[in-house]
Amino acid sequence: MxxxxxxxxxxxxxxxxxxxxxxxxxxxxxxxxxxxxxxxxxxxxxxxxxxxxxxxxxxxxxxxxxxxxxxxxxPLAIIVGYFDMTRGTYRVEQKMAKELSPLWKEVFEKLDALGMKQNEIIDSITNAE
Incomplete structure (x- = not known):
């Protein structure tokens, strides 16, 4: 013990x-x-x-x-950081992380499925009206 x-x-x-x-x-x-x-x-x-x-x-x-x-x-560093986040390499890095990491891949697949389900619910509500 x-x-x-x-x-x-x-x-x-x-x-x-x-x-x-x-x-x-x-x-x-x-x-x-x-x-x-x-x-x-x-x-x-x-x-x-x-x-x-x-x-x-x-x-x-x-x-x-x-x-x-x-x-x-x-201010210059903030502007460059903003540019990188919106139009630079940040999106590519996030896309690569999504593709390479099995954990993030699963998370994004589930988020995509939730997004499609949400769109279906919104469509059914708007069609019912």
């Missing part, structure tokens, strides 16, 4: 560790890594490009560069 309890407790602890690992990976890769890479990019580009240019005034400080970066880069 004690051995079963130990195995159950060990399994529970491993599940908790696995969940913590998953939460860490999602938080790190989806949020912190992006922020850190963006800050890294801004800092490196300023100190390697802007600070060493003789054309730029000595009054052009890092905070000015960050402000200029936010005003120019972030």
């Amino acid at each position: 004690n051995e079963k309890f130990v195995k159950k407790e060990l399994k529970s602890q491993l599940l908790n560790i696995s969940r913590l690992r998953t939460y860490f990976l999602r938080g790190h890769s989806n949020w912190f890594a992006y922020v850190m890479s963006l800050l890294n990019f801004v800092t490196i580009s300023f100190y390697l490009l802007i600070e060493n240019l003789t054309i730029v005034s000595d009054n052009f400080k890092f905070r000015h560069y960050v402000l200029l970066f936010v005003v120019v880069y972030l």
